[in-house]
Amino acid sequence: MERKPLASNRKIPVPVAESRTKAALKRARSPNVNESVTEDKRVCTDKKTAPGLKRHCSTSILTRGSAPVTTASTRRATAPKLNSVKSSDSLMARKPLSRPSVSQAASTARGVKPYVRPGASTAPRPVVQGRPPTSASSNLNSTVVSTGAPKTKPRPGWDLKGKLQDMQGELTGCTFRIAHLESLNQKLSGDAEMKHVASQSAVKEIEQLKEKLDQAGHEYESHKKKLKSDLEDLEFQKSSIERKKRALEEELEDSNNKVTRLQELSETRNKTIEDLKFAIEQKESEILGLEAKARAHETERQRLTNQVEEWKEMTETHSKTIEDLKLIIEKKDSEIQNMESRERAHETERRRLHNMVQELKGNIRVFCRVRPLLGEEELCKGGVISHINFPDMDHKILELDKLADISVNESVLNSTRGGRAMSKYEFSFDKVFQPESSQAEVFEEISQLVQSALDGYNVCIFAYGQTGSGKTFTMEGCLEDEDLLGMIPRTVKQIFTAAHDLETKGWAYKFSASMLEIYNENIFDLLGKSSTREEKLEVKLLAKGEDVHVPKLSLVEVKSELQVLKLLKKACENRSVAETKCNQRSSRSHSVFQLKLEGANSITGEHSKGLLNLVDLAGSERVKESGSEGQRLVEAQSINKSLSNLGNVIMALGNKEKHIPYRNSKLTYLLQNSLGGNSKTLMFVNVSPKEECFSETLNSLRFATKVNQCNIGTAQKKS
Ligand SMILES: Nc1ncnc2c1ncn2[C@@H]1O[C@H](COP(=O)(O)OP(=O)(O)OP(=O)(O)O)[C@@H](O)[C@H]1O
Incomplete structure (x- = not known):
């Protein structure tokens, strides 16, 4: 009987996650596994000492982790009829028992769900009994079938001969079957030997693996410590980097602020520069204008200088003329005085004449x-x-009109107006001012x-x-x-x-x-x-x-x-x-x-x-x-x-x-x-x-x- 689980233990797949690796290692070191191994050892020891028990032992191994199976010997001891034994054997042959792997068994025993490699079938693997029947077992089964209970009616009680024949036939079948089982037992013993050897090599292998595991554990611990110190280093580096980062961020913010301020300053300066440029342009144009004016002034100054020279000459001439004029003025002054005295005489004369006019008036x-x-x-x-008229152009006469006659001495000009007699009075004055006069x-x-x-x-x-x-x-x-x-x-x-x-x-x-x-x-x-x-x-x-x-x-x-x-x-x-x-x-x-x-x-x-x-x-x-x-x-x-x-x-x-x-x-x-x-x-x-x-x-x-x-x-x- 081959046992693959140990070999498969080595082949526990390397999990992707570290936690899974640890769990697998744990399971590998699990006392249940040891227990299982120990139990296997015990079974193998028992096998040597008690061949009779070997079957039981192997059967218990085979049935561990599954539903209890009644052994064939037990069933034989208790079976009232061969038919029942045959039927249970046939049941065993027909209904294979599932047996989990060692790791599965260990996991199940701990109540831990076994790790299933991706892609691997989760169906329970059949135990020996569950495997397709070997040729021997199939032969046996076929024999049993052929020697199975006749499907004839039960013999009547009086048919002893017939019953004896049946019992002889049954005995022959049992004998044949025992022989078959013994050969089968021999074969199984050989298998058990092989399994024992394999088990021992597996135990060795497990110990080696355990050592390796311990070694790996140490390595893991040292590696873990190293990683931890590395992690601490990294944490320290991280915190220092973060500090640096913060410092850099602050620096960056400062720089950004400085940049903003510099940009603003730059804009202000640019504007100032533009203004100054504009002012400079204006000044330049002013300067050009002033230069033009200066040139014009220079020309004018030159002209005036020339003129001053001319005037100097003229002044000399004029000074002479002035002297002449002074003489003339003196002469004229005396003439004016004469004229003024004449005018006063005229004024006196005017007054006299004015008075004369007034007198005449x-x-x-x-x-x-x-x-x-x-x-x-x-x-x-x-x-x-x-009723008031101003008839003359000299503005000296005023006429007063009245419809009713008034007997007065003034010159009354009787006339008619609208068929009625109208009295007209005329007055003469030095001046008659009409209503419009200012x-x-x-x-x-x-x-x-x-x-x-x-x-x-x-x-x-x-x-x-x-x-x-x-x-x-x-x-x-x-x-x-x-x-x-x-x-x-x-x-x-x-x-x-x-x-x-x-x-x-x-x-x-x-x-x-x-x-x-x-x-x-x-x-x-x-x-x-x-x-x-x-x-x-x-x-x-x-x-x-x-x-x-x-x-x-x-x-x-x-x-x-x-x-x-x-x-x-x-x-x-x-x-x-x-x-x-x-x-x-x-x-x-x-x-x-x-x-x-x-x-x-x-x-x-x-x-x-x-x-x-x-x-x-x-x-x-x-x-x-x-x-x-x-x-x-x-x-x-x-x-x-x-x-x-x-x-x-x-x-x-x-x-x-x-x-x-x-x-x-x-x-x-x-x-x-x-x-x-x-x-x-x-x-x-x-x-x-x-x-x-x-x-x-x-x-x-x-x-x-x-x-x-x-x-x-x-x-x-x-x-
Ligand atoms: N020539 C005129 N143009 C415009 N308004 C006039 C003129 N003469 C008189 N008035 C107006 O007629 C009104 C009467 O004039 P005023 O008071 O001079 O009369 P009066 O003869 O002096 O009267 P009283 O004897 O009461 O003093 C005044 O309001 C005056 O301004």
Whole structure:
């Protein structure tokens, strides 16, 4: 009987994994294996000593690790019939028992799953009995089969002979079978011997392998130690490498940061370089421009140098010429002085002629001014003044039309309009200003008169007319608007300008201004302090033919037009304060602006003394028509008194009467030196364009016509 497992133990495949190698080595050293080997040895020993037991022993070996098998001898001892033995043998022959290899057996015994070489069959290998039957066994089996129990019916009890025959046949079979078994036993004994030898060689081989295994174990241990130390070395190297790696990584990160910073720096520098390049280009182009300029300057310098040389020569020539010219200038200076003295003589002559013209024009002159329709008046009338006409081109005649006839002495031209009788009144004045006339145009006509004040004449300009006809607008105007400045500021401006011009002719002037208000025949100072403003002033005449004097009246020396404008504003404010105490007082009072002009010519020794009176009279409407009563009646009466007295004075002057009733009113008393022989008088008669004011307009025009017809004599220059 061959035993392959030991040989196959050596052939335990080398496992891929070390763990498997260790397990195999362990299994190889396993006590179970030893046990198995020992058991094999024991069986072999038993085989020598007890051949009878050999079968049992071999059978136990064969059956170890498999299901228990009942031996043939046991079965024979217990089998009641040969048939049963035959059947069990045949069963053995038919049903081979599986026997695992030694390693498998060992593994199974330890409960460890045996290692199965890949590709190897896991089917149990058949034991001897399981092998295909040898020729002997097959013969036996065939014999048994042939000598098997007859399939005939059992012999009856009485057939002893037959039964004996059967028993003899059975005995023969047994004998034959015993012989066969003995031969078989002999064969098996031989096999056992061979197995024993093989087993011993296997044991030797196992011991050798064990030694080798121990040796291999030592080698493995030493190798393991070496590997462990190598591993430690490697671990140490690894950790040092990792440290180095970390250090390198940090270094790398630092380097990267440095690189980034350097890149940024590089970009900044590149940009700076670009900027600098651009600046350099600009500078270069500037330099080129400057070089070109420098070249041009050099050329210019050269040219100028040449010119300087030329001029040096010319200067010498000019110096000579200058000397000649100086002589000529000296000559001319004396000529100019002669001319200036002649001019002064001319100026004196001009003044004389101017005065003569004024005399020829008459010392009382009357200008008529019609104001335009304003605001709602314009809307109602469609902007047309239908009852006032300006028929002549010389602007000296005004026509007043009325449908109803009024019996008056003026030249009334009766005509018809729309089938109705129409009265036409014509008035003639020195000048008629139409509604469109500007303040400048009006002033142009009175500027010569203003000049007379500088020449040493008393000048009186007053505005007459009903309330709202434009007297204040004409005299003062709007002080905030240059174009709307009235006669007073324009007069002042002209006087200062002319005085300045006359300075070159030796004239020096001193101007003193005052402004008063005559309300209800009382005189109030419009330039006074608030404490003295309500104080009533009186007019005094120091001596006959002397200046009229108002004691306590503020007299302010003025040196500029601006200063006078400030005084006018102050007077306006004081008037409006008074107006809050007395309703419409400004309309109900006369305001008088006076400017004294005292001139002296340092060259000719001439002196001049003039007085300029600019008067804004109170409204001239009649008491009866205005239906005034109470305070208004008192106002109206005093206005009427002063205005009618003004007319009376002018009439008396015109009639060359001996007694001129100056003292009948404060106004005429104040203006007595400016009305009459020594003065030049101009009256504005202001006319409202409103048709409902027709009656008042007619009255005003009649009064102005009377004044205009007066010849108040020749003005005398005061000196
Ligand atoms: N020529 C003109 N152009 C434009 N507006 C004028 C003119 N004349 C008068 N006015 C306006 O008419 C209005 C009445 O004028 P203003 O006050 O001068 O009349 P007045 O006769 O002085 O009246 P009062 O007697 O009440 O003082 C004012 O608003 C003034 O600005």
